[in-house]
Amino acid sequence: MTDATRDFLIAPSILSADFARLGAEVDDVLASGADIVHFDVMDNHYVPNLTIGPMVCEALRKHGVTAPIDVHLMVKPVDRLIGDFIDAGASIITFHPEASDHVDRSLQLIRDGGCQSGLVFNPATPLSYLDYVMDKVDMVLLMSVNPGFGGQSFLPGTLDKLSEARRRIDASGRNIRLEVDGGVKVDNIAEVARAGADTFVAGSAVFKGRNAADPHRYDSVIRDFRAQLAGVR
Numbered sequence: 001m002t003d004a005t006r007d008f009l010i011a012p013s014i015l016s017a018d019f020a021r022l023g024a025e026v027d028d029v030l031a032s033g034a035d036i037v038h039f040d041v042m043d044n045h046y047v048p049n050l051t052i053g054p055m056v057c058e059a060l061r062k063h064g065v066t067a068p069i070d071v072h073l074m075v076k077p078v079d080r081l082i083g084d085f086i087d088a089g090a091s092i093i094t095f096h097p098e099a100s101d102h103v104d105r106s107l108q109l110i111r112d113g114g115c116q117s118g119l120v121f122n123p124a125t126p127l128s129y130l131d132y133v134m135d136k137v138d139m140v141l142l143m144s145v146n147p148g149f150g151g152q153s154f155l156p157g158t159l160d161k162l163s164e165a166r167r168r169i170d171a172s173g174r175n176i177r178l179e180v181d182g183g184v185k186v187d188n189i190a191e192v193a194r195a196g197a198d199t200f201v202a203g204s205a206v207f208k209g210r211n212a213a214d215p216h217r218y219d220s221v222i223r224d225f226r227a228q229l230a231g232v233r
């Protein structure tokens with residue numbers, strides 16, 4: 001495994017940000033040390049919640065956000081929105097394989113649009129969806145909660161699944177990120193990293209963790225995450 005594949009990235013989920021001041025929230029969290037912006041798209045069909053779409057992604061780019069935007073599509077069908085998010089400035093687009101009739105085609109659409117591609121696995125979705133498309137994914141995202149809402153508790157069964165995903169990624173010899181999403185907190189991030197994750201989505205933990213002295217900064221919680229990860233390297 002190369003060092004590059006184990007660089008740890010912190011990806012705050014803006015689902016838990018203050019939507020009334022989203023641009024400023026994204027600026028603040030990036031200035032506080034976050035690496036990438038996790039952008040949850042929910043359609044009230046594939047998941048029982050409704051959030052934000054390509055116009056908001058485009059607005060963040062126009063606002064001046066230059067960090068990678070990691071679009072997590074929880075929508076069905078997926079293909080038309082892939083094109084819209086490519087045009088809106090997404091950097092990474094992941095989708096749930098059950099929500100696409102043609103997984104290979106959806107992955108290819110993302111790559112053809114110049115974005116990094118990935119598959120998302122719900123807690124009960126088997127990793128076998130990777131079997132014939134490993135060469136078409138740049139990211140594997142394991143849900144550690146059932147998708148649809150922030151603020152849920154980490155499902156412990158995810159740890160073994162992360163180890164299995166890490167084995168598959170290492171065996172592929174490709175530089176594929178292993179992201180985890182749901183219930184990641186300061187007190188479990190080290191264990192999650194030890195199981196094989198290198199990219200950590202955290203919504204409520206980050207946005208409820210404003211600095212006590214300055215409510216526009218998140219340095220202290222992001223520093224706490226990194227301190228935990230430093231012990232894992």
Ligand SMILES: O=C(CO)[C@@H](O)[C@H](O)COP(=O)(O)O
Nearest residue numbers: 147148150151182183203204
């Ligand atoms: O995709 C989702 C939920 O479906 C996530 O990205 C959540 O937004 C993570 O929130 P926390 O569990 O970290 O609060």
Ligand SMILES: [Fe+2]
Nearest residue numbers: 013040072181
């Ligand atoms: Fe997400």
